[in-house]
Amino acid sequence: MPVDGEPDYASSERRQHSPYVKQKALRLEELTAVPRLTVTKPELMPGGSDALFRKCILDFLAFSARVSQCRAGFGERFGISGVAYTTLISIAYLQGERGVGVSRIAEHLHVSGAFVSIEVSKLVEADLVKKRINKNDRRRVLLTVTPIGRRLLDDLVSVQAPVNDALFDCLSAAEFQQLSSMMERLVPCGDQAAMRIGSLPRRASLPS
Structure with missing residues (x-):
């Protein structure tokens, strides 16, 4: 037992090796560790950071959600989903x-x-699309919009055009053309990324 005022080295050593202290030290190490980079391409890492990439993804997701919301709004006027409207x-x-x-x-x-x-089956059931056999290949069908569907699309223009204008209101003509070109190039990149994630195991094994 230590004398008053004398440090208790044995107790101090026991505390350092206790599971609680080790767990606390591990949490502190995790908090102070350098964040893992989410990309490796230098083009996506200005200044060696992935901060701009992560911001770009979040902005892209936010804008995509708003586009989907507008499409769903158009579809509601037909009594169909946004995906069915896009098909129509x-x-x-x-x-x-x-x-x-x-x-x-x-x-x-x-x-x-x-x-x-x-989606076509839903549109046929809603009497918005007509399906008929392709005479040149009877295994296939040809799709056309019904008179009802055409009339609804014509009536939608008064709502559709202002909404679509608002979606890209901040872009100049040159910027819109650049965006359109980039989106066309990004779709195949998205296909490659989806194939990669699809080839991975459903759940990653947890570290032991």
Whole structure:
């Protein structure tokens, strides 16, 4: 037992090796550790930091959410979802005089044919799209917007145009063209990223 005023080295050593002290030290080390970088490409790391990349992703997600909200609002006026509305307006733009196939719509929307078929079934049920057999290939169908669907799309313009204008109100003509070009190039990059994440195990194993 130590004399009054004399340091208790044994007790101090026991405290240093206690599980509580070790756990507290580990938490402190985690808090003071250098943040893990989320990218490695130098082009995405000005000044060696990923801060701008992370901000860009968050801004992109915020804007995408607002675009989806507007699309959902358009769809509500038809009694359909935003995704179904996007499918409908794509058919209207691509159908021409003969109609348009499911595969062409899927390519236009960067989704699978099965996904488009599901949305088309909803539009047919709502009497917004008509489906008929392709005479040149009876295994396929041609899609056209019905008179009801066309009338609803025409009536929507008075709402649609101001909303779409507002979405890109801050951009100049040159900036909008640059953005359009960049988005076209980013879609294949997104496909590559999705393939990578899709090839990973469902859950990462926790460190032991």
